[in-house]
Amino acid sequence: MTRLIRPDAVLVQAVIAGALSFAHLHDLADAAGQDGWKAWAYPISVDLLLVAAWRRLRNSGPSRLAWSWFLIALVASLGANVATAGFLDLQHPPAWLRFGVAGWPALAFLGGTLLAHGATPLASTAEAAPAPEPASVTAARTPDPVPEPDELPTVEPTPALPEAPSTPAVVAPAPLVAHARKVADDHQARTGIPIDTDTLRARLGVPPAMADAIAAQLT
Known part of the structure; x- marks a missing residue:
């Protein structure tokens, strides 16, 4: 199934910016005396150095x-955009502009060579790492002596862990016990039988442990 190519705003913006910068570099080189195919080679050289x-x-x-060569290529591209916007008289370009345009090919060649063939941090780290020893040297090493049974260290027994403390008993507060006693008396007066723990817990709305503690105090 063929995927549909959807236009991307960033990609379109990049194409427009690249085309304008390319045209400005061509116009600047042409105004500096580099006519014909040479004027078209200058923007290619600047963009390639930027990409490299x-x-x-x-x-x-x-x-x-x-970073140095990235900034150099970026300044060359931005400089062409500014120079062609009317800040320089391209009909009569200054001498320094002719000098810079004429010397750019050598500068771009130097930057591209250093970027392509310069040592990388990974390569320098690999060179600094020590080389492994040969297998013969490793095999020739004398193994460490094995200690005799009498020389083995004595292992002391691990002390027993203390037992976890038992869960403290639940103590019902006195006001709650007094209220529970009233509830129990009322229940017995109405039903004629003592109140059980489940009914007491439901009437008071307390946890089961608290209900057991209250029932133990009512008996």
Whole structure:
């Protein structure tokens, strides 16, 4: 079943921003004297350096090298956007702009080489780890001597744990007992038989343990 491609707002925004930045870099390079195919190569070089630095950050973790070249490529991209917005006279570009555009290929080549072939933190950690000893050296080691039976340490018996204290008896308060006595007398006067524990507990609304304690005091 073919999955439907749904437009994503972030993806559309990224495509628009990338296209505009690409066009601005082309216009800036063309104004600085890099016409023809060379003007189209400059935005590709800037974007590739930006992607290479970002991949280095994602794969190898934060580092000064990756962050430095990421900021350099980002400044080049943002600078082209600002320069083509009317802040510079592209009909008569200044000398420093021509110098920067002409020197960018060498700078981008240096950054791409360092990002692609620089040592990563994982590689340096692996190099710093000590190498395992050969199997022959491990086998040649003398085993530790086994202690004689007389030299074995004496194991003292584990002391017995103290018994858990018994559950304290439930003591009914005197006012509650007095009220229960009235209830019991009323029940016996009406029915002619003494009140049982279940009926007493239901009339007083107390837990079973409390009802047993009250019934024991009424007898």
